[in-house]
Amino acid sequence: MADEPRNDDRVDRILAEWRRERPDLDTTPQAVIGRLHRLAMILDRAIDDEFARFGISQGEFDVLATLRRAGNPYRRSAGELAEHTMISTGGLTKRVDRLVARGLVQREGDASDGRRRHISLTPAGLELVERAVEGHTANEHRLISGLDGDAPHLAELLSRWLRALDVD
DSSP, rough: OOTSSSSOOOHHHHHHHHHHHOOTOOOHHHHHHHHHHHHHHHHHHHHHHHHTTTTTTHHHHHHHEEEEEHTTTTEHHHHHHHHHHSHHHHHHHHHHHHHHTSEEEEEEOOOTTOOOOOEEHHHHHHHHHHHHHHHHHHHHHHHHHGGGGGGGHHHHHHHHHHHTTTOO
């Protein structure tokens, strides 16, 4: 039957129902956006599970990884940290507070400007982020393994779409 889904994809079933109920609607965007939404939920769960193995959240990893990417001495000003993470400044303060309390990062004053603060990895934070980034990278490889060689093409399509929506 034409209205039967092609496979066990939830989005296919939803689209088939809309074709049946509202054949006048072009649901082409739902085929893309619905799948991206489902993928985002699945990926978030898998990434959360991986970071839980290290006792951190995605947001905490984001802070630690941003400091690690800065290179030795693994520090950034609070403003730079906010600029290089995917976290709001309010959320960043809370995460940094938690990471300071756990001894993974430290706040330091700027010798040349007393108003400026730097956040840096502690040795324990560096050790943790090194292990976590290896686990995270392996997990991401596992998550995209079903794409075979299509991952670079998909990455380019998604990048083009983000640019078209004026999002960076």
